[in-house]
Amino acid sequence: MDHKIKITGLLLAILSSSTTQVVADEKPFSIAIHGGAGTISKANLTPEQEQAYRDKLSQAVNAGYSILEKGGDSLVAIQAAINVLEDSPLFNAGVGAVYTFDGQHEMDASIMDGKTMNAGAVAGVKHIKNPINLADAVMNKSPHVMLSGAGAEEFALTQGFQLVPVTHFDTDKRYNQLIDAKEKIKTAETAKDYQAANHLMGRDYLDLDYKFGTVGAVALDQNGNLAAGTSTGGMTAKRFGRIGDSPVIGAGTYAENGVCAVSATGHGEYFIRYHVAGDICAKVKYQKKSIIQAADEVINQRLITAGGTGGVIALDQRGNIATPFNTEGMYRATRKNGEPVQVMIWRDK
Numbered sequence: 001m002d003h004k005i006k007i008t009g010l011l012l013a014i015l016s017s018s019t020t021q022v023v024a025d026e027k028p029f030s031i032a033i034h035g036g037a038g039t040i041s042k043a044n045l046t047p048e049q050e051q052a053y054r055d056k057l058s059q060a061v062n063a064g065y066s067i068l069e070k071g072g073d074s075l076v077a078i079q080a081a082i083n084v085l086e087d088s089p090l091f092n093a094g095v096g097a098v099y100t101f102d103g104q105h106e107m108d109a110s111i112m113d114g115k116t117m118n119a120g121a122v123a124g125v126k127h128i129k130n131p132i133n134l135a136d137a138v139m140n141k142s143p144h145v146m147l148s149g150a151g152a153e154e155f156a157l158t159q160g161f162q163l164v165p166v167t168h169f170d171t172d173k174r175y176n177q178l179i180d181a182k183e184k185i186k187t188a189e190t191a192k193d194y195q196a197a198n199h200l201m202g203r204d205y206l207d208l209d210y211k212f213g214t215v216g217a218v219a220l221d222q223n224g225n226l227a228a229g230t231s232t233g234g235m236t237a238k239r240f241g242r243i244g245d246s247p248v249i250g251a252g253t254y255a256e257n258g259v260c261a262v263s264a265t266g267h268g269e270y271f272i273r274y275h276v277a278g279d280i281c282a283k284v285k286y287q288k289k290s291i292i293q294a295a296d297e298v299i300n301q302r303l304i305t306a307g308g309t310g311g312v313i314a315l316d317q318r319g320n321i322a323t324p325f326n327t328e329g330m331y332r333a334t335r336k337n338g339e340p341v342q343v344m345i346w347r348d349k
């Protein structure tokens, strides 16, 4: 009898420990962030600058990870990560946003909740410290998906956001980049080389060393909810009122539970026309492709053929991460449950 009780106890212990294991494995969680893609040449980055980028990326991914680890929501985690990057002058979002042709800052952001398929976005905002938080408010507190310019800021006031002066976003580095970009455009226009001028504004945009830094995050939480968000100052010397892909759901941002979550960075006009984030998730959903293959096909085949430069961070329902880019580098960091942070800039490290 005693013997029987002992065996039953042993069996129960084995069963419960394997159940715990299954439950733990059934609740994968992970997060990936990016800080923009482009021609990030090693020669232009001092070891100190490189370390500063790596430290900030690591801080941002950990801010999101610590929320996921405690069982928190993926939407909360991505905002925590993005806020760290928006508050850093190193990236083209929030402080450090690039200048428009007219010397202003016009910021775009969007967020998507894979659980509800709800989404929120803001475009062309000028006084919002953390545009991703306003996108979240549009999603949760308004009947709309996207608000722009003065209307978005008026809505922000009704939601208790404080408007900050435009000078909040000024940095010498970005201002010098604007002067440099305008000079190059002017030289080309004076020479009546409109093709070259258009190239500077368009196709070769990211070939210029300074035009990257958009930020984004994707996360899967322990409840299986996927979320994605993107925040940017857009492109240096962009014309008044230009809106890129970052606030466009399906282009720069997309999340759908059971399928995938994507945040993009790159030459926005291509990402809009090629519906990049949505296309990646459609491949996963309908063609049953892995997230790695789906993201790679869009970034390294479709976009390359089209002439579009940039990259994405993407996550699937199991927490698998893909971070393809077709530029020289993409600032990025990832962390999966129980694993250490990985921070990368170039292809190999």
Ligand code: ASP
Binding pocket: 036, 037, 211, 212, 213, 214, 232, 233, 234, 235, 243, 244, 245, 246, 264, 265, 266, 267, 268, 269
């Ligand atoms: N995608 C952004 C835009 O076109 C720019 C970037 O990611 O660098 O506004």
